[in-house]
Amino acid sequence: MYEIGFSQDGSFLATAVRDELLVWRSGQAGELLFRHPLGGERAFDLRIDPAADRLRYLVGALTGLTTVRTLQLNAAFDSGRRDDLATGATFSPDGRRLALTYANRVELRDGAGGQRLPGPPPMPCPATTSGRPGCRAVAAFRRDGRVLAYGDVLQAPWLKAWLWDLDSRRVSASSPLLPSGQDLAFAGNSLLISGVTFAGFPPGITTTAVWDPIKGRISATVPGITGRLAVDPAERLLVTTQGQIADLTTGTPARREGGTGVAGALAFSPDGRFLAVGSGGGQTALWDGTAQRHLGTLTSTALAADVSALAFSPDGRVFAVGMTNGAVQLWDTDTRQPIGAPIATPGGTVLAMSLRGNALHVAASASRTSASTSPRRSRPPRSATGRVRVSRRRTGPPISRDIPSSPPAVVRPGEGPRGSGVDRLVAGEGGRLWCGGEDGTEFGEQVVERGAR
DSSP, rough: OEEEEEEEEESSEEEETTTTEEEEEEEOEEEEEEEEEOOTOOOOEEEGGGGGTEEEEEOSSSSSOEEEEEEOOTOOSSOOOEEEEEEEEEOOOOOOEEEOOOSOOOOEETTTTEEEEEOOOOOOOOOOOSSSSSSOEEEEEEETTTTEEESSSTTTTTEEEEEEEEEEEEEEEOOOOEEOOOOEETTTTTEEEEEEEOOOOOOOOOOEEEEEEEEEEEEEEEEEEEEEEOTTTSSOOOEETTSSEEETTEEEEESSSTTTOOOOOOEEEETTTTEEEGGGGGGGEEEEETTTTEEEEHHHHHOOOOEEEEEETTTTSSSEEETSEEEEEEEEEETTTEOSEEEEESSSSSEEEEETTTTTEEEETTOOSOOOOOOTTTTOGGGGEEEEESSSOOOOSSOOOOOTTTTOOOOEEOOTTTTTTTTEEEEEGSSSSSEEOTTTTTEEOOOOOOOOO
8 A cells, every 4th residue: 555545524535456456444344335447647636525426536647747646435324324235246257137135135136237126025034132144045046047046044043945937037946944054056957955944964064955846845955065055057966065066867966075165255167168166265176077177276366355256258268256355357268368457447356257258247245225215325236247258359438328217428538457458447336327316316336348369
């Protein structure tokens, strides 16, 4: 860190660190609100004005010609503390829908524009003596993206899962009560529920239950399988973040030396050729689609942190590694080489990503919604619509789409980070193109063109 600036009341501070600007809320928590790449420029004389929702700074030499830069940060500053933090996120397999999980509810949003969509009702959440939420929602899309499963994994000793039909906009089924649970995943029309502790199993042994919503009963169990789940596209193989592997055709754990190792994130490529296993230090192990052959371990050397999310392009040739510090690194699966430098997102742990149509969409935990009902203050997660265009050849100037009912955006072109393969950055308010949804909410979209590698 080489530069720091406070707001007049000391509530916010901005720091210039290496090749980016960071905006924080002051206090013991040190909440990160916003990050902005500097594109190789050196920033100084940072001045935050929360009343005007902006950050101004100088770039250039300390003597001689300098330039004033202004970032509108109306989505980052908030007069009240925003305690409603998204705890998880998942994109539908086609990337068209995004489910954001909170303590007792799941929000459905458009995967590209971020507009709020009709979603399931909130779940009951018991009060706790500690003051912390007594519930935590998890969610999973069916492979066709038309059904969303959700449930609360904190209401021990029982878990109940519901199915939300996106076409009819209603709850279509609910599971029987299960003794606890950890995660959800679909295999065909059946729902897998990990971390279930059935009576009759040895103490401490958990299992993955297979619920058939058509028959309305638990149709099978896979003993000893726990953790977060990933199912291959053929829906024959189950892999967990605990390094466990199971054959879904037989319902038995696969006995393999070492397994895939403990992971923070898992993802199969859509064509089934690859399995990515993300862990600490920005490391991602690449396996073949059967999880039998280790193809190599890829490490992000810059902005490296623990891996929190993974996503493949539809053809499996590019995959994205999201990290707990908000950075995203793109990789070429054929050459096992990084595509440019890590991309800095607005801040917070990357929860989910979707690569489609030469665009990377990112949902991150820095996104909070205000408790206020004011349209100007009720915002969906900012990173829900973070969008980075990715291409293998030069495609010309960046193009950004206008969202219906969006206010005019002030677009300021600027160079991307040096060495990142980024040609141009289209920046609106807060360093992104900020648009408004039909319900009066606001969300951000970052559009970056990538040039030839």
